[in-house]
Every structure is written in structure tokens, then in C-alpha cells.
Amino acid sequence: MRAAYLLLDVAGTPCALPREAVAEVLPLPDLSAPPVAGRVLAGFLNLGGEPVPVIDLARLFGLRDEAGPPALYAHLVLAADRGTAFLVDRVTDLAAVEAGALRGVPDGRTLNGCVEATFSRDDRLVHVLGPGRILTAEEAARVAVLTRAARERLAALASV
Template sequence: MASPRARPDAVTGGETHYLIFALAGLRCALPRGAVRELLPLPRLSRPPSMPATLAGFVNLGGEALPVLALRHLLGLTRTVPVEPLYRHIIVAEDTLPGSRVGLLVDRVLDLRPVAAAQCQPVPPEDSLNGCVIAQLSLPEGPAHLLDPARILLAQEQARLEELTRKAAARLDEWTA
């Protein structure tokens, strides 16, 4: 089920703010309410045997924050050169129940209001797990609106929670 915050914001009247970002040569977006903060790309801790979709962990105020390689997770294989200096981590809520997740993107572009008339719903069957909920019509071209609660499959969520617990325990060893 979609997070209550993501779908209604995308398709109801008035204007809603969206964070627009670049990913593998495409424009994507998240509802502003699902974004907690933006981080420049720090050094990530990536223990061996991590799945390719997990870019690593970052110590965010003593918390092990998992960072997902969104490009890889969504199967976007278009290779567009990306300057590492401009990559960002979007700290998103509603991706895992009760916790935060970092989403590694090529570059955050803008935070802007979008009128409901510029938002076309996308049928759930048109994307894996229905993670693309709408297409935003922007002056520079379309942006795919993602539902953060649908980015991960249930099995991926369970595995990520397990890996995050292990990373948190490892971090706790150093602070004890």
C-alpha cells in the first residue's frame, strides 16, 4: 500500500512541492513531505557481501543510515557521466516503516511547486511494485514521481532492515 502522504499529494488539486533530481539521464521526483534532508555525498562504509543495490552506510549523528543506489535499484542502466562531486543523498522517510533511508542520486536539481494539472497518474502495473505513481509535466521535460514506500519490495525491506541492524551494532561497538 502506498504511503498516505505520497499518492494524494501527487494527484489532488492545488500545488504541491516536489524535489526534482537527476538519475541516469532522467528526471525523477519525490513529494517534499517524504524528504527529510539532503546530504552531499560523504564517504560510505560498504562492508563486503553487500547487495549491489546498497551503496553503503553513512554515520548520521550516531545512526547507521543505509544508502540505496537508486539507479541500480530501479534498473536504470543508461550510462550518463556523473561527476561524483555533484552526487547527493536524499534522506527519505516512508521508505522503510519507522526508519529513514538515504537514496543516492546523480544530482538534486530543484524543489518546486507543481500544479495538479501538470501531474498525470501512472497505473501501478506500469512500474515495478508501482513505485512510479505519476508523471510531472515540467518546462524542461517530464519527471517520474516516485512513491518512497514502494521503492523497495517487501523482501528487500526485510533484508535491508537486517543489514541496518548489523551496521548499527557495529557502530555501537565503536561508541561504547
């Protein structure tokens, strides 16, 4: 049995997300970034009047220390529930992977168990990310608070 994975370049580290966890891939637009966003929140994408938090995976995973300009071909990967987007250096491909090629990763081996499995592609190890485990509960709660504040600001502007 095969499963489809969206292949990502995250600061030179090959990663993947299950295809069903992704709504769409977007070119990097201008993001609104409140000063209290923290180091892993790249800002908010205004998606039809709804603020969507954008998580910078390279900074979250400690692969890049400073914000700096995004990569030349940076993409946003919008989660299937359209409630979160992930900033990556590039979406590189969509690949079908045989179930037997996946190697499970024990929960304790990665922070919050965010890497669920690995597979090999072009002689490189690809880390399969579990979308619901990328953020810890505390990080998700903080992002939710900032998202509510962004929603309130957008609503206040709409009534002006």
C-alpha cells in the first residue's frame, strides 16, 4: 500500500507531511507579524478575513536562529483544517511511499513526538512530521491566544 507525502525543504533538512494533512501550497505573501509573536510565529496570513497563524518550521526546530529574510522560493503549507500554515524553504515534490519503506520513530526520540516516521529518498533521510504534534500544547495555546487577538483586530478594522 502506498501513501502520498508532500516533500519539504526545512533549512536543508528533508521533511514530509502526509498529503491528507495539507489543504494547499501557497507562495509566500506578506504576513502581518505582531511584535509579540515570538520566534516561531512568522506572522499571520489573512485568508479571506480570517487570520491564520504561520509557523516557521526552521526556527521551531532550531535549524535557523534568526528570522532573516525567507528563502527565495519559500512556501506556505496550509493545513487541511485551514487553521494553521507552515513556512518552509520550499515544497519540493509530492511522493508516493510504500508502507514498508516507512520506519517508525518512538515518541520519546523527538520533541512532542513530532517526527512520526522516516523514509529514505535520494540517499537522504526524510522526516515525516505529524501535523498535530508539531507544536507542544503550550505552544499551541500561545498561538491560539495570539490568533484570537489578531481576529479581534481584524474585526475592529472591518467595522471602521
